[in-house]
Amino acid sequence: MRFIWRAAALAAMTALLWSAHAQQPVRIGSTLALTGPLGSAGNIQKVSIEVYLDDLNSRGGLLGRKVEWLLKDDQSRPDLARTLYEQLATVDKVDLLMGPYGTASILSAMGVAQRYGKILIHNSFGTPRLAKYDMQFSASGGAGDPENVWPNLVFDAVATAPKPPKTVAIVTTKFPSAHFIALGAREVAKKRGLTEVLFLEYEFGNRDFGAIAARVKDAKPDFVFAGALGLDGVLLLDAMKKIDYQPPMHFYTFPAPGPMLKLPEAKNALALTTFEEHPPHTGNPQATQFIQGFRERAAKASLPSTSVDLLSTIAYASWQVLEAAVSGARSLDDKALAQWLRQNQVDTVMGRLSWQGTPEGPPNFVMGKDIYKVKQLQDGKWLVVWPQEFAAPGAKLIGP
């Protein structure tokens, strides 16, 4: 009888401890560039992730435990990102890590994740061939060879214009993750028989685009492919406006979406995206909830644009990937999560992601195809115009 009582007491204590553990939140650590040159993008991603976490925790969190996000500001500095990820892994002892924003900071975080055997899901790693760690997973939706996939996508899109371009001017920042895409565009344009009338490289942080705009105008291209990040596109368009020039067709790799929207001269500009606020992208309840939640939180955070776009979507999708991996593997173990992701696909708000890499490509990257689309600024709104099946209802690429 005494034995039975002891066993029962032990079982009750174990259950109590287990229950206490189960009630402890899952702690997930990451940094974002909340200040510094990438601060604009980092703040958009922060809002997006908060929207996701609200929803996740309202559904019970991960494995029945609430999720607590430990967010630190890496100030857009890769060196600081490295230090902060060390802190997250060793001092804060978080259960899981998530990636920061921007290629250089992700690369820093990747080194730390590798040292501690942690999985790292990230969403804005611009140069996939630099990713050597086999437990890193990109949730950006991009291919392992964007220098090939994205220029082909863009040139396919502009080929649908009423008067497809015959000449191209390629203007690019030297910032690594945009530069190699522009170099890829040179190759793709050549293979497609387009004549390159101008190729210009400028330093990242260039202040004066007057002379560059004048050279583009002088070259009279049918199509301007700008390897532009953030504010560059706005500055180039500003400079073009000042000399009364509007390119017939123009593309910017990853422009600052908000300022571009407000710029009249950005009319018909093209850019890359994975998701926009229109059908068919919005055709599911989760997308609707995401858009609604983002609008509310973005307004509270005083973001200049409260519309969901590429930056917010890839952040949201990266946490969807994490949730799917944890639910699928029924574990928080990093190796188990990595194994699950390699063997499965995840349906995110922006499309289906998979990580079945090939030996010739970087680990966990699909080569030769991705889920990116081409969007165009039409009547003050970004609308997907290519590929056709993802285009906004009735939208077509506007060109000369």
Added chain:
Amino acid sequence: MPSYTLLGQSALSGVFIGALYGLLGLGLTLSWGMLRQINLAHFALVFLGAYLTYQLGAAGMDPLVTLALIAPAFFLFGAALHLLLARFKVNALNTLLVTFGFMVMLESLIQWIWSADFRRLESHYGDVKWKVGELFVPLPELLTLALACGLALAVWAALRFTDLGKAMRATAEDAPIAAAFGVNEKLLSLLLSGLCAAFAAVAGMCLALSHTLAPSQIYAWIGVVFAVVMIGGLGNPLGPLVAGVVIGVSEGLTMAVTAPVWAPLVSFSLLIAALLLRPEKF
């Protein structure tokens, strides 16, 4: 061979950006050359001025009119900053460190109020431009050039031809001797500090008229404006404008005839040349 239109437009663009360099450098050269204060906070003040212009402009005020509010407020801030530096007898090198701290604090303040997002002043000035021959002349840049020339010439004339200016130069040259002749060095220094900060407000207004703003952009201007100030000669109000235009045009023409990546090298090559050829000026 680039066309004459391309060369002309690039040179003109260089003149305009050079004028902005000069305007940014005006307050800096005066505080460095005449007060022996290397005021890094000047750059943050310029941006604070730009953001305030943006804010007041968004509320419907004409950007030029905003100066009536911002410039006097900045004058007071500049004078207060000088009082602080004078109170603790901060030497020239240490002003660099102290004002760097102020710059970081002001950047944080800007970010706290306006966030890290890009901000852009929408004003009627931005839509106005003229065609002169084959060249386009935008109004915001023309205003910047006019203000840069006007202020540089006015300060130069004031320093050269007025008693107040002569007293300021005498104080900069040898404060104790100037004081022996009855010059109130403390009052003049406060006045000059306030003026330098007010010039930052003017530069900020011009920046807001022609550029999209982000707090981190503060640092993008430091290198080239320092080069402009040093090439122009410390304490010389016309120097930054002339040096700015030389650098701006050189950068513009470099971008027009070669790869734009070479442009940033121009300003620093000119700085090195100036340091080698005129070491006595520094």
